[in-house]
Amino acid sequence: MQKNISLSINGNKISTTKSKTIVEAAEDNGIYIPTLCFLKGKLDHSNCRICTVKVDGYHKPACSTLVADNMDVITNSDELEELRKYIIELLFSTGNHICAVCQKSGDCELQALAYKYKLLFSRFEHLYPNKGIDTTSSDKIIMDKSRCILCQRCIQAIKDKDGNPFFVLQGRSNALEVVFDKEMNDIFTQEDAIEAVKQCPVGCILSKESAAFETPIGRRQFDKTEIGNKEV
Amino acid sequence: MKATIATTSLAGCFGCHMSILDIDERLLDLLDIVEFDKSPITDIKKFTRQIDIGLIEGGCCNSENIIVLKDFRKHCKILIAVGECAIMGGVPSMRNGIELDECINEAYISGPTVKLNTEKIIPNDPELPALLPRVYSCNEIVKIDYFLPGCPPRPDLIWEAITSLLEGRQIDPSYESLKFD
Numbered sequence: 001m002q003k004n005i006s007l008s009i010n011g012n013k014i015s016t017t018k019s020k021t022i023v024e025a026a027e028d029n030g031i032y033i034p035t036l037c038f039l040k041g042k043l044d045h046s047n048c049r050i051c052t053v054k055v056d057g058y059h060k061p062a063c064s065t066l067v068a069d070n071m072d073v074i075t076n077s078d079e080l081e082e083l084r085k086y087i088i089e090l091l092f093s094t095g096n097h098i099c100a101v102c103q104k105s106g107d108c109e110l111q112a113l114a115y116k117y118k119l120l121f122s123r124f125e126h127l128y129p130n131k132g133i134d135t136t137s138s139d140k141i142i143m144d145k146s147r148c149i150l151c152q153r154c155i156q157a158i159k160d161k162d163g164n165p166f167f168v169l170q171g172r173s174n175a176l177e178v179v180f181d182k183e184m185n186d187i188f189t190q191e192d193a194i195e196a197v198k199q200c201p202v203g204c205i206l207s208k209e210s211a212a213f214e215t216p217i218g219r220r221q222f223d224k225t226e227i228g229n230k231e232v
Numbered sequence: 233m234k235a236t237i238a239t240t241s242l243a244g245c246f247g248c249h250m251s252i253l254d255i256d257e258r259l260l261d262l263l264d265i266v267e268f269d270k271s272p273i274t275d276i277k278k279f280t281r282q283i284d285i286g287l288i289e290g291g292c293c294n295s296e297n298i299i300v301l302k303d304f305r306k307h308c309k310i311l312i313a314v315g316e317c318a319i320m321g322g323v324p325s326m327r328n329g330i331e332l333d334e335c336i337n338e339a340y341i342s343g344p345t346v347k348l349n350t351e352k353i354i355p356n357d358p359e360l361p362a363l364l365p366r367v368y369s370c371n372e373i374v375k376i377d378y379f380l381p382g383c384p385p386r387p388d389l390i391w392e393a394i395t396s397l398l399e400g401r402q403i404d405p406s407y408e409s410l411k412f413d
Contacts, residue, residue: 100412101323101326115411120379120380121320128325226407
């Protein structure tokens, strides 16, 4: 691979290729930048902004900013941690994230980020939305829409062979939501359903097939291992 | 002089109190340095003095919860919200997106498990505290000084919080003790 870009991340000089985003370049060099809406290989929409880093003194989303020569990137500082904590608190207070009754608990990326940044409570008022649970659109998945953080990973990742997404956005502004296109239910395979559950960073998309709460507490993905694969 | 602790359970399930007891043999160490005042553990019903640390389990779902919580704030130097219900409403707050009338009807009149209430009576004894339109977290009602998340919070987190406060150091929860479920 041709390495034609040289930049600095947290003071360390690294080399990478031109078409990469900061998140990808950092990952290649073993530097973790937290992400929620980021999907590898796709130029992201920067929906969640959890990956905000400082590029040459300016805040920029690392998932959609392409690397450039002589770029100076700071991925971690007290200011950035505080900003990320605010975003996590906002996401927790705008959805119904009651971990005790969520089967994604322990494998949830939003929860894992809250653990990483030692979130004790949200400084924002909880909205307790009631967006409903969609159990009928698909015979393979259910969607608890009050948990959706609108990351749109499912829209980008799960598509049929012609490239049409199974999940689509519906509504505008506060009523904006991700829905399953029920007209595509016939061609929505079990593999697609498993991938959708895997891609959802929270407990919004859940499988009808697999049993819930199968993995005991202590053996789930983030019970002992911090997100970003740092052993604790 | 020993420090004093008071505890209560509002709209909670007593799981957080179980977690307090789950500090196991450290309970004996705790009893060397603290004294429990008003608490379901001691069954003392009224405050007998000013309290150093108040532990609140559960949010506020009815009028009595609010009275008890305000009473705790008045009597406790430090008030700690223990568990998800106290912090953000938790499982009881799952009713927050639903109208109160609808909830009561489902529970006492039209729910699939309601078989014996043939006269369709909704509990209405004046002694019963009135249900609030939604479940409130404790910090929406009074000032809360510390938050210990978890459902229930891990015993290690409770131990770390109490001992840190008594020793005057900052609470520093370990990764494994800070969990939301």
